Amino acid sequence: MERPWFKHIVEGNPQEIDIPEISLTQLFNQSVEKFRNHTAITFFNKRYTYGELDSLVKRAASGLKKLGVEKGDRVALMLPNCPQYPISYFASLMCGATIVQINPMYKSSELLHVLNDSQAKVLIVLDQLLPIAESILDDTPVSITIDVSFESGCKFNQLLQDPGDDVPSTKINPKEDVAVLQYTGGTTGRSKGAMLTHYNLVANTLQSSATSQVKTRPGEERVLTISPLFHVYGMTSGMNLTFYNGGNLILVPKFEVEQVVNIIEQTKPTVFPGVPTMYIALLQYYKTKKFDLSCLNTCISGSAPLPVQVLNLFNKVSGSTVAEGYGLSEAAPVTHRNPISGLQKPGSIGIPIPNTDARIVDIGTGEHTLPIGEVGELIIKGPQIMKGYLGMPEETAQAIRNGWLYTGDLAKMDDDGFFYIVGRKKEMILASGFNVYPIEVEDVIYSHPKVLEAAVIGVPDEYRGETVKAVVVLKENETLEENELISFCRERLAAYKVPSIISFVDELPKTAVGKILKRKLQEHYSKS
Incomplete structure (x- = not known):
C-alpha cells in the first residue's frame, strides 16, 4: 500500500516505533522511576511529584x-479533572480492574445504562453527583460506592489512609485484558462500550509521543489539561501522554475562560491539547483583555473540526502552531495529526501517526480503495484499534473488518497523504467536542405528551462547531x-x-414508506 504521507514526517520523528507488550501501570511505573522528583500534577495551589503520586x-x-x-472487576469513574481521577485510574488498573469512563454530566437514565451494560462493581463519584447516582444504584450491580470530595471526610480520603501494605501484583495480558471501557454511540443510538486493551492505550500513548518527539522535552513540559479525562482524548493526549513524558499535568475541572487565563498566567503551560470551543473562547477573551500565550510550545486541537480562521488567528496570537488531528473512541483515540513542524494543511486532519495505515474506500461495499481526491469512508488499521464493543459481536463485526476499523466518517486524501473529513455516514452531532446521538434526544422529545413527531439534527454553530436543533410536529390542537x-x-x-433551537412545523418531509428525510431538514436549516 502506498503511503504518500511518509515524506512529510518531520526529520527526527520516526515512521514506525516499537511497542512493548506491557500494561499501562508498567508504563506509569517507568515514569515514576525516571521522574520521581518532578512535578506530576498541579491542581490549583496543590502540587504532587511523581513519587507522591505513586x-x-x-x-x-x-x-x-x-x-x-x-x-x-469494573470500576466506574464519575469525576471531573482532579487528582483523584489519575489516582483512581491507576489504582484500579493495578488491581487488574477495568476502568469505566463516565461523563459527570450524565442524568440518571444515562448512568443506569452504562453501569448495567458494563456490570460495574465500584463507582467512584464526586460527592455533588451522589444524589443522581443514589437514585438508580439499587437497579445496578454496583456494590461499592466511594465518594470524592475536595473537603475532608469522604470515603476516598479514607481509602488513601490505607498504609499501602497490600499493593496488588496482578498479572496482565496487555493484548487481551481490557483497561478501559470507553462508551460511544451506536447506529441505534444506544451507547456501547469500546473495549480498549492495555496494549491499545500503551500503543496510542507511544504513537502520540512519537509525533512530537522533536519538540518534546522529557520531564519539562507543562500540559494544560482542560479536556476531560473521562473523554478518550483527554485521557490519552492529556493524562497518559503527559505522564509518559514525565510532564506536569495541569488539571482544570471546568472550562471557565477567566479562570483558565489566570491558570495560564500562573503556570505557564508549554503544551495545550484543546478542543475548538476552547480556542474560540480564549481568542474572544483575548480581544477584551490581552494575555501572554507565548509560553505555549505545542498546541493540539482534536475532538471536532477547528475552523481555519480560528487556527490561523490563534497561531498569530500565541506564536505557536496548532496541529489539528483526528481520532475516535474505538482507536484509543488518535489516528491522524498534522505535523507539529514542517508542512501543515489547515482544514486537514493531517497524516496517519506512526504504525497506522489509513485508506479511503467506497461507501457501498467498503472493499475498494478510491483514487486520490475522491470522497469515501475513512478506514484505519493500527495497534490502537479496540478489541471490540462489549457484548456486541454483530456491531463489532460491522466496525472491524479484516483488521480495519470502519470509522463511518466520509473523507478524502490528497497527493501528499493528508486527509480531510467531509461529513459523516452516521447522523451523529458533534457539539463542543461531545457526541450527540439524535435518537437519544428524539426519544426524550417524543415522551412529551404534546409531541406528535420529532427529528433532531446538527446545524452549524460558530462556537460549538455544531449545535442541536429539533424540528417538532405537535399533536392536533396542542400548543407548546x-x-x-x-x-x-x-x-x-x-x-x-x-x-x-426548536422549530415547530406542520409536517416533516418523508419518504414513500414514511421515513423522515433528515437530509432535507439538514439542507434547509443549514442554509437558513
Whole structure:
C-alpha cells in the first residue's frame, strides 16, 4: 500500500516505533522511576511529584484490594479533572480492574445504562453527583460506592489512609485484558462500550509521543489539561501522554475562560491539547483583555473540526502552531495529526501517526480503495484499534473488518497523504467536542405528551462547531413554547445534548414508506 504521507514526517520523528507488550501501570511505573522528583500534577495551589503520586496510587490500590476489587472487576469513574481521577485510574488498573469512563454530566437514565451494560462493581463519584447516582444504584450491580470530595471526610480520603501494605501484583495480558471501557454511540443510538486493551492505550500513548518527539522535552513540559479525562482524548493526549513524558499535568475541572487565563498566567503551560470551543473562547477573551500565550510550545486541537480562521488567528496570537488531528473512541483515540513542524494543511486532519495505515474506500461495499481526491469512508488499521464493543459481536463485526476499523466518517486524501473529513455516514452531532446521538434526544422529545413527531439534527454553530436543533410536529390542537420543551429536555438529558433551537412545523418531509428525510431538514436549516 502506498503511503504518500511518509515524506512529510518531520526529520527526527520516526515512521514506525516499537511497542512493548506491557500494561499501562508498567508504563506509569517507568515514569515514576525516571521522574520521581518532578512535578506530576498541579491542581490549583496543590502540587504532587511523581513519587507522591505513586505513593497515593499504591495506597488506593491496596485499599481497593481490601474492599474486594480484583482482576476483571469494573470500576466506574464519575469525576471531573482532579487528582483523584489519575489516582483512581491507576489504582484500579493495578488491581487488574477495568476502568469505566463516565461523563459527570450524565442524568440518571444515562448512568443506569452504562453501569448495567458494563456490570460495574465500584463507582467512584464526586460527592455533588451522589444524589443522581443514589437514585438508580439499587437497579445496578454496583456494590461499592466511594465518594470524592475536595473537603475532608469522604470515603476516598479514607481509602488513601490505607498504609499501602497490600499493593496488588496482578498479572496482565496487555493484548487481551481490557483497561478501559470507553462508551460511544451506536447506529441505534444506544451507547456501547469500546473495549480498549492495555496494549491499545500503551500503543496510542507511544504513537502520540512519537509525533512530537522533536519538540518534546522529557520531564519539562507543562500540559494544560482542560479536556476531560473521562473523554478518550483527554485521557490519552492529556493524562497518559503527559505522564509518559514525565510532564506536569495541569488539571482544570471546568472550562471557565477567566479562570483558565489566570491558570495560564500562573503556570505557564508549554503544551495545550484543546478542543475548538476552547480556542474560540480564549481568542474572544483575548480581544477584551490581552494575555501572554507565548509560553505555549505545542498546541493540539482534536475532538471536532477547528475552523481555519480560528487556527490561523490563534497561531498569530500565541506564536505557536496548532496541529489539528483526528481520532475516535474505538482507536484509543488518535489516528491522524498534522505535523507539529514542517508542512501543515489547515482544514486537514493531517497524516496517519506512526504504525497506522489509513485508506479511503467506497461507501457501498467498503472493499475498494478510491483514487486520490475522491470522497469515501475513512478506514484505519493500527495497534490502537479496540478489541471490540462489549457484548456486541454483530456491531463489532460491522466496525472491524479484516483488521480495519470502519470509522463511518466520509473523507478524502490528497497527493501528499493528508486527509480531510467531509461529513459523516452516521447522523451523529458533534457539539463542543461531545457526541450527540439524535435518537437519544428524539426519544426524550417524543415522551412529551404534546409531541406528535420529532427529528433532531446538527446545524452549524460558530462556537460549538455544531449545535442541536429539533424540528417538532405537535399533536392536533396542542400548543407548546420553545422554552417549555427545552426545559423538559434539560431535566432528562446532559446539558450538551439539550436542543438549543426548536422549530415547530406542520409536517416533516418523508419518504414513500414514511421515513423522515433528515437530509432535507439538514439542507434547509443549514442554509437558513
